[in-house]
Amino acid sequence: MNSVCKFSVRRIGNLLSLNLIKSPTATLVYRNQQGLRNLRNINTLNNSDSPKLFNYHLPNNKKFYGSNLRYSTTTSKPQPTPPKNFKETVKNRNVGPFSWKGLVIFILTGLGLLAYFKNEKKKVLEKRPFELLNQDGKLVTDKDLLGKFLLVYFGFTHCPDICPEELDKMSKVIDIINNEKEFGGNVLTPIFISCDPNRDTVEVVREYIRDFHEDMVGLTGSHEQISKVAKSYRVYYSQPPQLQPGDEYLVDHSIFIYLMNPDGEFVDAYGKNVDAEQTASSIVNHVKDFLERGGVIKKEEIK
Known part of the structure; x- marks a missing residue:
């Protein structure tokens, strides 16, 4: 099987040099002869224009570019768009464990309790008649x-x-x-x-x-x-x-x-x-x- 592969590649080179084979597929095979040595399941050579020259299997995220074997890494998520200005950043930012809305509610509650206790203290200081x-x-x-x-x-x-x-x-x-x-x-x-x-x-x-x-x-x-x-x-x-x-x-x-x-x-x-x-x-x-x-x-x- 190995002798057949070597003969086929050598044969393609000779034919290309004589300009007898003008198939794009055959040209691709010749240019990638170093990479093709690692491929398996080479069955036959067809000098027609069919794109299915070889029966080989590659992972879904691999592609050929020239004579190099490269990997596709375009699977990362798109980055969020940054805020347009500083005010938008401050508006959407939380303050510690509180949001701005929670902080306002907290302050208003504190003021309400302060008023309540002042009123209660005033009642306590009232005179006790009998x-x-x-x-x-x-x-x-x-x-x-x-x-x-x-x-x-x-x-x-x-x-x-x-x-x-x-x-x-x-x-x-x-x-x-x-x-x-x-x-x-x-x-x-x-x-x-x-x-x-x-x-x-x-x-x-x-x-x-x-x-x-x-x-x-x-x-x-x-x-x-x-x-x-x-x-x-x-x-x-x-x-x-x-x-x-x-x-x-x-x-x-x-x-x-x-x-x-x-x-x-x-x-x-x-x-x-x-x-x-x-x-x-x-x-x-x-x-x-x-x-x-x-x-x-x-x-x-x-x-």
Whole structure:
């Protein structure tokens, strides 16, 4: 088979030199005789003009160009057209994890939350009015207690443990603050407000607060009066429904000690997890701030 191939190629060269074969196909074979040595399945020579001179197989992406065997590499994807100007680039570009639209929404949301919290803070700083009876049966309003800082706690006299613990803590805070020489005397008054008007009469409240602090003021009143005061302080309390006279029950209520300044404005609130020393330290800072801003505290003791 190899001898036939060599003879055929040599024969084509001789015929071409004599100008006896003018077929384009034969000329192509002669010019690519070096490349054709690597091809297989050469069957026959036909000096007609048929394009199927040889029966050979090449990969789909290969082509002959002159005497060299080349590969087609035109399979890459077209590149995207770049933006025409800088503004178009900035418009289509994302800013970090946000798009421009997301960034605008984020800023507007932040401004809305800021306005909301400012409004809530304004509400918190509003005065907390009340009108109740003290342990002596005297009608007392919030205006009667202006001039000193107040520590206000809502509870009930039949509370088994939480109320006594919080009132003991409040008594310790009173002693710490009122013994501060820097303030020059009593600047803080403890207030106990009952949220159980069914059982906490004036007499019951009077006996109850004697176990805690001599300066403590006990307040009680009707359901309507206590409900109004609790609402102004945003205090939650609830009694069991359908109570009968003589029933024993517990009152569910918020556990916070509220600090009011001498002008009757809310300043701070302390939960059950804040001890007496931490509460006193916070109040000292609030008193100093109030005095630095030109606030005035009455020196006479309020009963």
